[in-house]
Structures are given as structure tokens and as C-alpha cells.
Amino acid sequence: MILIVDDVPENVYSLQKVLEFHGFQVDTAFSGEEALRKILSKQYVLILLDVQMPGIDGFEVAENIRGFKKAKDTAVVFLSANYTDINMIIKGYNQGAVDYITKPVDTDLLLLKVKTIYKLYEAKQDNSRQNQEILVLYEHAKEYNQTLLGKIERFKQVFDLAGVAQWEYYTENERFIPSAQLNKLFNGDEDISVSKNDFLAKLGLAEDFLTAEPYTATEIRRMSCQIERNSESKEYKILIQPEFEEEKLKRILGVVQQVDDALV
Template sequence: MANQGTTREATKLLIVDDLAENLRALNAVIRADDRVVYQATSGEEALALLLEHDFALAILDVQMPGMDGFELAELMRGTDKTRHIPIVFVSAAGKELNYAFKGYETGAVDFLYKPLDPDAVRSKVNVFVDLHCQRMEIRRRVEEQQATMNELRAAQEEMRYALRMRDEFMSMVAHELRTPLNTLFLETQMRKMQLDRGNLEAFGPEQLAGMVARDGRQIQAMIRLIDDMLDVSRIRSGVLSIRPCSTELRNILQRLTSDLARQAADAGTTFELDAPEAVQGCWDEFRIEQVIVNLLTNGLRYGGGKPVQVRLTATEAEARIDVIDQGPGIAEDMQQRIFLPYERGQGNGVPSGLGLGLYISRQLAEAHQGTLTVHSKPGEGSVFTLTLPRGETAEA
């Protein structure tokens, strides 16, 4: 049992004696406000306490029925948790029995004979308490230093990761911008060659319309890349805003699946839209379109050339859009990583972009107080689900 009124950080002492009056007397001598004294009347009871607590000192009576003090000391020295605890033996036997020699053999740091000198006992206990406190302080400082080193290593690793991501990002930007720029450059070179040859037939109405369309696609690709980078910058600086207004989702889905039908055909697939009813709500139409386009293009990119299903459902409280592909699926450990910036997958030969689409899309969903989640298993395709509350949405 322990003295009352102790604090959590108090030094713990153990006294073991089969006589209650001896325990009370010894407890009165060594107790202090910054200590908690545990008492045991047998070796077995003492062992239970030793395995539960970290003691600064154990004072053991030598002569006890059952397990005596020497046997208890041998068990303590044989156990990792208790072998470091200093042991002081107490005995009422005469010095002629040479118990002290045996006590030191079992690892004792001191041997006291009864009747005890209170001042001497108090002084010895103070020494061991001070030593214990010093050891604890050293251990605390070592742990703090270790924690600091761990933090430094983590910071260094984070810095290395950030530098690696920066370099990879710059490489991705260069690669993704080079593709449309190269196409535009080749187009201009071809047109210049035709002009140098005086071949004006190459610039008839039909040919010009094709040139304008191709140029427009390449310019839009570069604009999307730049917009994505600007959105990431706005998100990280906390200035991304949404402008909610009355918005209808079925019309948006019909229009976007129609606009992306050519891209779907190029990927060898189609969209299957299931939107039986109009769904009205208060959302930023431009930003919602941005999210939906990202989900639709991802479905084409990773859908394995199979139809991509788009389903719109709603309750009074919220609207839900599911984009379902039949691709290879996503491993569980990747399902949260794909929403991090610059995480890209490999999909169907379609350019992977900067790996920002899902990151931006989730941020936009959350700006509407909604969610963007994925449910997937390898080999079973993926379901991306956008949920949006239908009530008033505050500007973020």
C-alpha cells in the first residue's frame, strides 16, 4: 500500500518485512512529501509490486517466512526490470551470523542491523533517492535528445522529400507544357513551309478550321495546366474562393459528358449517364464543373477502355454524383495518396498531367462543405463519389 498525498512524479520506495510494526516504524523514518512508500509483508507480495513499479530503492528484511530477503534479492537480480534497483538489507540477527557478507554477495548496496538508527537510515535513503532522481533526469534528457534527433531526421527527410517533389514537379511541368508547345511549333513550321512554297490551297476554309481547332486544343491544355498550378497556390495560401449560386447538376452532367464524348471515343469507350431527375442546389457552377471534369477524365484515363458510368442521385439534404470505372482498381494503401498533390497513376496511354486534379477536386468539394471519396478494390474498378449539401453554402 502507498502513502496518500503523493504526486505522480514522486520517487517510489519499497519496504518489505513480515511484521506490520516494523513496516510502520520504517515508513515513519523514510517517508517525505516527494516520495511514495510501498509496503509488502512477503517476498511474493514484493515481487508483484516490483514488476508493476519502478523503485528507487528496496529495503528488505532478511528473515521472513517463506521467501526470505536473500531469495527475493536473487530473483530481483535475475529479472531485467528489477536488477538495477539498489537493495538494502535489514536484519535483527547478530553480526556473528555474517549475514552482511551473504547480503553483499546477492548484490546489496548496504546492510543494516536492528535496532535501526533513524538518522543513519534517513541519510542513506536520501542518497539513493538523489541518485535515482539524477538517473531519471539523465534518462529524461537522453530521451529529449533522442526525440529532438528524431524530429531533426524527420525534418531532414521532409525537406529532402520537398526538394525531390519540387524537382519532379518542375520536370512534370516542363514535360506537360512541352507536348502542346511542340505540337504548336510543328504546326507553325508546317504552315510556314506551305507559305514558302506558295501553296495557298493548304489554307482553305476546311483546312483553316482544322488548324484553329488543333491550336485551340493545345492552348486549352496549357491553360488547364497553368490553372491547376494557380489553384494549388490559392489553396495553400488560403485564398481559394467559391461563389455559390443556384445550380442544376443534371444539365451540367449532360453537357460535360457530351463535350468529352470525343475524348472518350479516342480512349475507346463511352459515358453511360444515369440522371433521371434534375437536382438543384446552391453551388459554384464553375468549380463543380471543374471537379466533375476531373472525375470524368480520370474515369477515361484509368477505366481500361470500358464504359464509364456516371450516376446522379439526391435526397432533400444532399446531392451525390458517382463516377464508376471498370479499370484495374486502386490498392488500399494508395486510396488516400491519390488525393495528395503530384500523385499520378499510369493509365491507358493518356497523359497523366501534373497529378493535381484529385487534390484540387477534394479541396473544392470541402470548400462546398461536401466530400470527395473513393471506394475501390484491385481488379474491381473504382467508384469516386462527390457529395454536396443542397442548402446555402458560405463563401470559403
């Protein structure tokens, strides 16, 4: 909505008629005091504000509404018949005006400025809504991540207590990826990585264990393989899941559990 403020009714009604003819909603005020009351209670996209009015003039109105929450996104355009005083024009911009139009008002120029201000206002509102939506999504994601991290930490604690650790092996580049639990299980420190050879040696497995049969056999490709090995007087259970791509072994996923006497 647009608020037209002028102490001369003829000026107000002529601008109101033009703007309403072009589809804009218009409200009116005939003094600075009335304008302030309306700005306190309503939200406007634009205020067309006459500079020279008795009582509270246009400059005072602009200065007073700076702290109004409802007017924080409202554009102010000053209207004045005094277009030769550069100091008044500068003062208008210093009071927060986005433009300064001289009287008599060129309606074509006014409509161009009004349409531009409305487009900027709508773009700002869209950005504000998008930013708010992004903020809400961010908070949801943050909350979800905290919940997920909590679950991961609980699973990690359970795995640590049960002596369970995970690992991956990629056959194409022979890359062995131990989990922090596996490092801790074998080295006592989750930051010291276990190599593939150390892993096989500790379990008493042959060096070609990860690439040998029966993993490539079609009949067991979807089966898990459980093996028990004794190493250093410790017993481990290994659960292995091979993954194939076009009949070729691509990756092996594994879980290792150290079996205590109390659990056997």
C-alpha cells in the same frame, strides 16, 4: 515510493512512521511472497528488505526481481540483525543490493541513505528524460536532413537538366568558388574544379570582369546584371548579384546557364 518488507510488524511500522514523518510515501509487505506480488504491480524507488524471513527470504526476493521491468531502477537495501557474518553481507551485495543496514536501525543513518538514493534516482530519471528528448530531436533532425537532401538532389537534377550552375567570387582574397554543376558544365566532371581564368575565358570575358565597373556603382548595387556572351559557338546567360559592405564590393554571386538552340 518506498516498500518496507519485514515479517515482524513492529519493525515495519516503526520504519514506516519515521519515513512518512519526513515526507516519503511508504508501502508495506510482511513476507517475501507479498513483496513479489507488489513489486510486479507497482514501481518503487527503494525497497528496504529484511534478509531473514520465513518462506521466501530477502535474498530470494532480490534475486527474483532482477528480471522485473518495473524494478530495473529500484534500489534494494538489506536489513539484518546478523551484522557479524561477512558472508551474508557479501551475498547481499552480490544479489544487487546498494547497501546493507544492520538492526536495530539507526534512523538518522537510514534517512541519510534514503535521501541519497532518492537524489540518485531523480538524477537518473532526469538524464533518461533528457536522453529521450535528445533522441527525439535527433530523429526529427535526421528526418529533416533526409528531406532536405532529397530536395537538394532534385534541385541539382533540375539545374543539371537546365544547364544551370552557380559560382561565388570573393574580392578580398580573389577566391573563386565554382559549384559541382559549374565544374560539370565546363569540364564534364563535377570533381575537376574550374579556375577563375578558365571560367572567364570560356565565357569570353575580360580578366578584370569580376572587379570592374559597374559593380561598384551605387545606383546598381541592388540590381542583378544579365549578360550574354558567345564562346566556342556556345551561348551562356550570366545572372550576377554583387554584395557590398560599407560601399565596397565584397562578394559576387553568379548563375550561369548554357542556352541551347531549342530553348532560345
